[in-house]
Amino acid sequence: MTIRHLLPAAVLVIGVVAAPAADPPKLPPPAAGKVGFDADVKPVLAAQCFKCHGPDKQKGGLRLDSRAAALEGGNSGPAFVPGKSSDSKLIHAAVGTDPDLKMPPTGPALSAEQVGKLRAWIDQGADYGTTASGGVSPPRCARPTGRSSRSSGRLCRRDSTRSTTSSAPG
Ligand code: HEC
Numbered sequence: 001m002t003i004r005h006l007l008p009a010a011v012l013v014i015g016v017v018a019a020p021a022a023d024p025p026k027l028p029p030p031a032a033g034k035v036g037f038d039a040d041v042k043p044v045l046a047a048q049c050f051k052c053h054g055p056d057k058q059k060g061g062l063r064l065d066s067r068a069a070a071l072e073g074g075n076s077g078p079a080f081v082p083g084k085s086s087d088s089k090l091i092h093a094a095v096g097t098d099p100d101l102k103m104p105p106t107g108p109a110l111s112a113e114q115v116g117k118l119r120a121w122i123d124q125g126a127d128y129g130t131t132a133s134g135g136v137s138p139p140r141c142a143r144p145t146g147r148s149s150r151s152s153g154r155l156c157r158r159d160s161t162r163s164t165t166s167s168a169p170g
Pocket residue numbers: 045048049050051052053059060061062073074075076077078079089090091093094100101103104105106110
């Protein structure tokens with residue numbers, strides 16, 4: 001047996017592996033290491049998801065900017081299962097495993113790296129960090145400085161540094 005006999009077999013194997021399959025895309029693996037909501041997850045969700053699943057709009061009945069809302073989920077149930085990213089709708093939607101639910105619906109899809117971070121975050125419990133709503137729309141935000149830029153709406157501080165834990169309800 002010479003290399004010339006092996007080559008066709010090798011080509012065949014590579015061809016089969018690389019052939020564009022009709023199968024749905026596979027989930028990228030979870031990112032290694034600890035993933036933080038503020039550093040790794042929020043930027044992705046804020047850029048790609050919150051405009052339709054945030055404080056202003058809840059497409060499909062789903063809001064993703066708070067853990068409670070995401071767990072309550074949308075019209076078809078919870079967005080994710082903490083600890084089980086592979087069972088989480090959010091991940092499948094972002095990867096597009098179901099052709100009927102590809103998120104975001106238009107524009108560039110999430111990269112494998114971004115999905116990997118979301119997976120690791122869900123696998124690690126889907127912690128939304130220090131602020132109750134992930135810092136997206138704090139229920140109350142008193143600005144210590146007197147500079148009231150824009151309207152005094154709820155988005156008075158978009159860039160949440162882990163700060164106020166002092167405001168007790170009531
Ligand atoms: C341009 C608006 C838009 C953006 C951006 C968007 N979505 Fe959606 N999303 C929708 C609409 C509309 C639906 C309902 C469509 C449907 O059920 O087929 C939906 C439904 C969903 C659902 C299913 C909700 C349910 O329970 O039925 C999930 C999960 C989801 N989106 C996740 C995401 C994630 C994750 C992102 C960001 C990566 C995202 N979406 C970005 C518009 C958007």
